[in-house]
Amino acid sequence: MLKFAGILLILFAGTMIGFLQASRYAARPRQIRELLHALQRLETEISYGQTHLPEALRRISELVPRPLSSMFSSISYSLSGNSAGSGETVRECWERAINVHWPATAMKKAEKEAVLRLGSTLGGSGREDQLKHIRLTMIQLQAEESSAREDQHRYEKLSRSLGMLGAALVVILMI
Amino acid sequence: MPQPLMELFPSSLRFVLEQVPAVAREELEEIRIRENRPLEISYGSRYSFVREDGTLTDQHREAFVPSKELCRALLERVTNHSIYAVEEELRRGYVTVPGGHRIGLAGRTVLDKGLVSHLRDIAGFNVRIARARIGFASQVLPGLLDFKARTIRHTLIVSPPQQGKTTLIRDLARCLSLGDWGHPAAKEWGSRKVGIVDERSEIAASERGVPTFDLGPRCDVLDACPKAEGIMMMVRSLSPEIIIVDEIGRPEDAEAINEAIHAGVRVLATAHATDISDVFARPVLAKLASDGVFGSYVFLSRVGGKVEHRIISAEEALQETSRTYSRTIGATPRDAPWETKKPAAMNGSTTASTTLVTVKARSMPVIRSPNPLEARGFDDA
Numbered sequence: 258m259l260k261f262a263g264i265l266l267i268l269f270a271g272t273m274i275g276f277l278q279a280s281r282y283a284a285r286p287r288q289i290r291e292l293l294h295a296l297q298r299l300e301t302e303i304s305y306g307q308t309h310l311p312e313a314l315r316r317i318s319e320l321v322p323r324p325l326s327s328m329f330s331s332i333s334y335s336l337s338g339n340s341a342g343s344g345e346t347v348r349e350c351w352e353r354a355i356n357v358h359w360p361a362t363a364m365k366k367a368e369k370e371a372v373l374r375l376g377s378t379l380g381g382s383g384r385e386d387q388l389k390h391i392r393l394t395m396i397q398l399q400a401e402e403s404s405a406r407e408d409q410h411r412y413e414k415l416s417r418s419l420g421m422l423g424a425a426l427v428v429i430l431m432i
Numbered sequence: 433m434p435q436p437l438m439e440l441f442p443s444s445l446r447f448v449l450e451q452v453p454a455v456a457r458e459e460l461e462e463i464r465i466r467e468n469r470p471l472e473i474s475y476g477s478r479y480s481f482v483r484e485d486g487t488l489t490d491q492h493r494e495a496f497v498p499s500k501e502l503c504r505a506l507l508e509r510v511t512n513h514s515i516y517a518v519e520e521e522l523r524r525g526y527v528t529v530p531g532g533h534r535i536g537l538a539g540r541t542v543l544d545k546g547l548v549s550h551l552r553d554i555a556g557f558n559v560r561i562a563r564a565r566i567g568f569a570s571q572v573l574p575g576l577l578d579f580k581a582r583t584i585r586h587t588l589i590v591s592p593p594q595q596g597k598t599t600l601i602r603d604l605a606r607c608l609s610l611g612d613w614g615h616p617a618a619k620e621w622g623s624r625k626v627g628i629v630d631e632r633s634e635i636a637a638s639e640r641g642v643p644t645f646d647l648g649p650r651c652d653v654l655d656a657c658p659k660a661e662g663i664m665m666m667v668r669s670l671s672p673e674i675i676i677v678d679e680i681g682r683p684e685d686a687e688a689i690n691e692a693i694h695a696g697v698r699v700l701a702t703a704h705a706t707d708i709s710d711v712f713a714r715p716v717l718a719k720l721a722s723d724g725v726f727g728s729y730v731f732l733s734r735v736g737g738k739v740e741h742r743i744i745s746a747e748e749a750l751q752e753t754s755r756t757y758s759r760t761i762g763a764t765p766r767d768a769p770w771e772t773k774k775p776a777a778m779n780g781s782t783t784a785s786t787t788l789v790t791v792k793a794r795s796m797p798v799i800r801s802p803n804p805l806e807a808r809g810f811d812d813a
Contacts, residue, residue, distance in 0.1 A: 309514040336513050346505055347513050380508065383550060384516040 268424045275420015282413045284363035286405040293398050295321045300391050303384060310380045311336040328358035351376030371397040436531050442505040448496050451486025460561055467503040467555035470495030477734060507554050510535050522550040532562035532637025532645060562634060564645050569603035570614040575743040576728055577613065582621050584674065585727025586693060589702040590711060595732045596739045597702040598678060602635050602645055604700060605676050609648030626651045627672030629662030635678055660684035667695045674698045686716045693725060707731065708749050721749065
């Protein structure tokens with residue numbers, strides 16, 4: 258009886274690990290897409306509205322879903338006057354927020370570097386220049402997105418079945 | 433010093449400025465921050481350098497020296513981390529921050545087709561502190577009243593920079609839209625609809641369209657709007673009884689003011705000049721003045737810490753200038769100086785241009801910037 262319960266638990270855990278892994282593969286292209294949407298929004302705010310950066314980032318944080326929204330809102334908060342803790346530049350605030358919030362997302366290092374590079378130029382130049390930088394980042398992210406989609410096709414189902422089969426293997430070995 | 437202004441400064445600079453003696457802080461007019469050069473403040477018509485511990489000194493060698501990083505952070509903060517949103521202001525060389533304080537910028541200009549397109553490498557900041565002096569206008573306003581029309585005359589306020597023009601005009605706006613005429617005969621007049629075209633955002637210091645200074649209850653503000661267009665927009669759509677504009681001087685301003693005057697609106701404007709002869713020396717102002725547009729002129733001058741004003745009416749102004757003009761015309765012989773001077777000037781200019789033409793194009797030597805470590809000054813010595 259006890260053995261049976263253990264087998265069930267192992268099978269359940271293995272399956273869950275597989276599903277978790279698969280959902281990470283599925284989440285990565287989705288989050289890159291959301292990030293792209295956010296940057297597109299930022300582009301509009303800068304080119305058309307000439308909204309100031311803290312305000313623009315705050316609006317974006319209200320539009321994008323969870324892991325990204327907290328990232329943007331924390332950048333916006335540390336830039337806005339009421340935190341006024343120090344003489345920080347956009348680059349410092351941006352880097353700090355990205356480093357804190359990145360582990361919560363499913364995105365990988367390549368995307369992170371592209372976004373960090375954007376942060377070092379954001380707000381520091383004229384409109385045309387800003388738009389160029391944002392577009393450059395978007396192109397990089399689009400490349401990452403397509404490779405992330407390939408990975409998803411290749412590994413999503415695989416990791417799901419691998420989780421369950423791995424658990425089954427453990428069970429067989431233990432019996 | 434107002435607290436919101438302090439929040440603009442990066443922490444290291446704020447720390448220094450917060451320790452400035454209270455006497456100087458009360459009367460603070462300007463804070464001058466120059467990269468790798470001593471920090472200077474001016475207060476009560478005098479200036480001092482500031483040491484790192486906030487005490488004042490006349491010796492520039494002892495003063496606190498803002499670093500490059502500090503200036504970069506300051507620039508980001510005064511532009512609210514969005515240089516792209518203040519491109520137009522950078523082209524004119526200043527930004528206005530919440531509270532109506534104007535920050536003049538010095539740096540390297542970037543030209544586009546011969547016109548200044550923006551500033552880069554910004555290394556000098558002049559923070560001009562705006563103050564509301566409630567009650568300032570009540571000394572001036574009684575002298576500007578037009579008892580027949582039961583309102584004010586068209587008025588030009590004239591002074592050199594830094595004498596309180598904007599402060600005065602701000603308080604006049606408040607008095608007019610409040611109906612506080614400061615004269616016993618004008619008690620029954622009621623208030624007026626006041627329209628302010630605030631091109632530099634200095635008069636009202638609007639934040640998201642709402643003025644942060646007290647301008648009375650009946651005031652409309654067109655924020656950051658070019659004066660000439662703004663005056664026309666006001667007349668067309670906001671039906672003001674009095675229009676207030678700051679620092680007129682361009683031909684299109686004069687045209688718009690003429691339009692407004694003939695639309696039955698009273699105009700209150702300011703301009704940079706020292707005295708009435710200066711007004712007549714500036715082409716646009718001279719045209720307006722000789723057309724008899726303005727009914728009175730207010731001259732401001734600062735003696736010690738106090739602002740003095742002098743009001744003269746249009747007739748007096750015209751008399752004064754015509755007298756000086758007639759005297760100069762009468763005193764000079766009609767032929768000699770003009771005739772002899774002109775050819776000389778012509779000769780000079782032609783020789784100059786020929787020499788310019790004969791200069792051959794050749795490769796310029798490489799210009800090296802001085803050793804950056806040396807230029808950094810004494811802060812890390």
